[in-house]
Amino acid sequence: MGVILPLLQTALELGLTGGLTVLALFLSYSMLNVCDLSTDGCFTLGAAVGAVVAIAGHPYLSILAAMGAGILSGLITAVIQTKMGVDSLLAGIIVNTGLYSINIAIMSGSSILNMNKTDTVFTKMKDLLKGTFLNDQYKLIVILFAVILVCVFLALFLKTRLGLAIRATGNNPAMVKSSSINPVFTTIIGLCVANAFTGLSGCLMAQAQKSVDINIGTGMVTIALASLLIGRTFFGKRKIPVQIVGAVIGAFIFRLVYTIALRLNMPAYMLKLVSSVIVILAIFLPYLKTRYPMLRRRLGILSGRKTGGDSHAEG
Numbered sequence: 001m002g003v004i005l006p007l008l009q010t011a012l013e014l015g016l017t018g019g020l021t022v023l024a025l026f027l028s029y030s031m032l033n034v035c036d037l038s039t040d041g042c043f044t045l046g047a048a049v050g051a052v053v054a055i056a057g058h059p060y061l062s063i064l065a066a067m068g069a070g071i072l073s074g075l076i077t078a079v080i081q082t083k084m085g086v087d088s089l090l091a092g093i094i095v096n097t098g099l100y101s102i103n104i105a106i107m108s109g110s111s112i113l114n115m116n117k118t119d120t121v122f123t124k125m126k127d128l129l130k131g132t133f134l135n136d137q138y139k140l141i142v143i144l145f146a147v148i149l150v151c152v153f154l155a156l157f158l159k160t161r162l163g164l165a166i167r168a169t170g171n172n173p174a175m176v177k178s179s180s181i182n183p184v185f186t187t188i189i190g191l192c193v194a195n196a197f198t199g200l201s202g203c204l205m206a207q208a209q210k211s212v213d214i215n216i217g218t219g220m221v222t223i224a225l226a227s228l229l230i231g232r233t234f235f236g237k238r239k240i241p242v243q244i245v246g247a248v249i250g251a252f253i254f255r256l257v258y259t260i261a262l263r264l265n266m267p268a269y270m271l272k273l274v275s276s277v278i279v280i281l282a283i284f285l286p287y288l289k290t291r292y293p294m295l296r297r298r299l300g301i302l303s304g305r306k307t308g309g310d311s312h313a314e315g
Contacts, residue, residue, distance in 0.1 A: 009140065011259040015252030016143045017208060018223060020201035022231075022251045023150055023244065025224040028194040030232075030243070031158065033170035034081070036191060037092030039198055039224060041099030042073045043217030046199030047206035048106045051113045054207060059119045063203060070199025073099065074191040081191075082184040103214060111214040113206075120207035139208055146204060147248060150197055155241045157193070166190045222275050227251035229282030254278060 021043060028036045050066035058065075073095065081091040107113050126138040134141065157163045168176045169186040176183050198220075206212045231250025235242055261274055 007259055007263060008256070009137075011256040012252060013139050013143055013208070014259070015227075015255035016140075016147045016248065017201060017205050018220070018227065018255060019147055019248040019251035020150055020197050020204070021220055021224045022227045022247045023154060024194040024197035024201070025221070025228050026244065026247045027154065027158075027166075027197070028191055029225070030228065031167050031170050032187060032190040032194075034088045034187065034191065035092070036074075036077060036194065037089055037221060038073060038077050038095040038099065038195070039092075039221035040217040040219065041096040041103065042070055042195050042198045043202040043205075043220045044103045044212075044214065045069050045073055045099055045106070045217075046202030047212045047216050048103045048113070048202075049199070050203030051115055051118075051206050051212045052106060054120050055113070055115060055118050057119070059121050059124060059207075062207070063121065063200065066199040066203030067196040068199075070195040070197070070202075071192045073199070074193070074195030075188065077195070078188040078191040082187050100214070107212065107214070113212040115207065115210045115212070118210070120210070121204075122207055143204060143208070146200065150200070151241075151244050151248065155244055158240050162186070162189065219272060219275060222272075222279060223254060224251075226275060226279040226282055227254045229279065229286075230254055233282055233286055 021039065025036070025039065028034050046066035046069060049069040050062040053062035053065045077091050077095045080086050080094060081088050084091075086094070104111065122139055122142055125142050126135070129135050129138050129141070158167060165176065165181050166186045166189065168179075168181070169183045169190070173183045176186070202217060206216065227250040228247050229250070230253050231243070231246035231248070234249070234253075235246030237243070238246075257278065258271065258274065261271065262268075266274070
């Protein structure tokens with residue numbers, strides 16, 4: 001029990017922090033039908049901007065700055081995609097590549113920023129909870145508060161006229177265009193909001209671990225996609241609030257598997273392979289579920305033929 005609880009808390013903290021990126025992918029990929037491959041770079045951008053602002057002595061402003069940087073990243077990706085005729089996948093790759101240099105520049109040419117002596121939103125919460133029974137849960141409380149706010153905002157946003165237009169753009173852009181709704185505008189807004197969540201996720205991750213590495217966002221798009229698919233596997237395509245909660249739970253499940261793998265002394269270089277396997281399983285299992293009735297019928301037919309053949313041979 002003494003090992004299980006810390007393991008669950010670690011998985012929950014990392015899962016909820018990464019869950020913000022999963023929610024970003026939920027908006028861009030599931031709702032808008034755009035696969036934004038700038039996620040890795042945007043995550044690092046949020047971490048770098050948040051760290052620099054926090055080191056300058058503004059822990060609360062660092063949250064807004066990171067989200068603002070994410071919005072700018074989403075805007076550039078959307079403009080390249082919608083105004084320059086570049087494919088969405090290629091636009092994401094281009095922005096992600098450019099963000100590497102930008103992130104290094106933000107970090108003043110260094111690949112690592114240390115925040116051990118920096119006031120962050122987490123140290124502020126720790127001071128606030130000092131002497132209470134929640135003193136050791138300060139990280140979880142901050143992250144949980146941020147996730148709940150984003151979940152509520154996203155659920156309400158997708159019910160607004162603009163949110164419905166974004167969902168419609170993802171479902172049928174041609175119909176949206178014929179309905180006097182500008183799909184370029186909805187795509188830009190959708191990607192800006194999604195990347196704001198990604199920037200926030202990166203900022204919280206950096207402040208929680210008190211450091212920023214230039215590779216902090218590497219693989220985040222794979223992790224977020226795997227988490228999103230895990231949530232979809234368990235919850236299916238239900239109402240929007242349920243799908244949002246499912247995405248966050250998927251992030252927790254993914255991080256739980258990750259944490260267990262680390263506790264089993266799996267080498268760190270194998271974790272990328274674990275991510276890939278989880279993505280494959282998350283895609284394959286729903287597919288297998290849809291194909292199962294037909295496979296069962298085929299096996300039944302083959303079994304019937306074999307039984308019939310055996311009876312005929314005995315006769």
